[in-house]
Amino acid sequence: MRLDKFLADTTDLTRSLAKKALHREEVSVDGQVTKNPATQVDADSEVHWLGQRLSLVGLRYLMLNKPAGVECSARQGLYPLVRDLIELPNVERLQTVGRLDVDTTGLVLLSDDGQWSHRVTSPKRRCGKVYRVSLSEPLEGAALVEAQRDFAEGILLDGEDKPTRPAELLMRTSCDAELTLYEGKYHQVKRMFAAIGNHVEALHRESVGPLTLGELAPGEWRELTREEIAAF
Numbered sequence: 001m002r003l004d005k006f007l008a009d010t011t012d013l014t015r016s017l018a019k020k021a022l023h024r025e026e027v028s029v030d031g032q033v034t035k036n037p038a039t040q041v042d043a044d045s046e047v048h049w050l051g052q053r054l055s056l057v058g059l060r061y062l063m064l065n066k067p068a069g070v071e072c073s074a075r076q077g078l079y080p081l082v083r084d085l086i087e088l089p090n091v092e093r094l095q096t097v098g099r100l101d102v103d104t105t106g107l108v109l110l111s112d113d114g115q116w117s118h119r120v121t122s123p124k125r126r127c128g129k130v131y132r133v134s135l136s137e138p139l140e141g142a143a144l145v146e147a148q149r150d151f152a153e154g155i156l157l158d159g160e161d162k163p164t165r166p167a168e169l170l171m172r173t174s175c176d177a178e179l180t181l182y183e184g185k186y187h188q189v190k191r192m193f194a195a196i197g198n199h200v201e202a203l204h205r206e207s208v209g210p211l212t213l214g215e216l217a218p219g220e221w222r223e224l225t226r227e228e229i230a231a232f
């Protein structure tokens with residue numbers, strides 16, 4: 001298929017706007033910027049427009065407000081799956097971008113674009129994830145200062161060979177914390193608070209990078225905008 005048709009089929013550009021985008025050198029095919037609308041591409045070609053991967057098989061990017069009692073896993077187990085909340089064709093192609101525990105609520109991203117998912121989760125990209133944490137024990141005074149320093153410097157969790165990456169801890173009230181992580185180890189928030197002698201009673205992810213849930217109610221999902229996809 002011609003590249004200008006590919007662009008018109010996979011974006012909201014008309015064929016003539018697609019040609020203009022090509023002329024402005026906004027499009028690359030398999031890593032090479034191309035201005036030629038007649039370039040032949042197929043479903044295996046890696047076409048990017050303004051940094052966004054385009055695909056004929058329809059790469060999809062969603063955010064969902066995960067309720068408690070729903071699992072991020074791909075396999076049916078004890079709990080309903082995040083995918084069961086999404087009525088879309090071929091929903092099994094969507095993977096969660098990182099995982100939240102079954103009892104954790106909040107922002108989950110899903111996509112079938114593996115490269116994009118890697119960009120969101122790779123610690124090297126320093127994409128901050130903000131968690132709201134309800135603690136069983138108040139954290140204040142000298143213990144809070146020590147916890148903030150330990151989390152900022154990194155702590156060695158049981159069974160790990162490297163300390164956690166620097167994380168930021170703020171308290172909204174003495175039992176209500178806001179923790180920003182730049183990585184995603186297994187049960188990380190719960191293990192970090194356990195390591196300082198506290199216990200997480202409830203956990204909610206408020207944001208991933210620049211994305212927040214906004215008006216999205218628990219169990220609801222929406223597609224990301226082009227700007228949101230390109231923000232990672």
Ligand code: URA
Pocket residue numbers: 099100101102104186187188189190191203
């Ligand atoms: N850390 C946890 O402990 N649980 C989550 O679901 C996410 C981060």
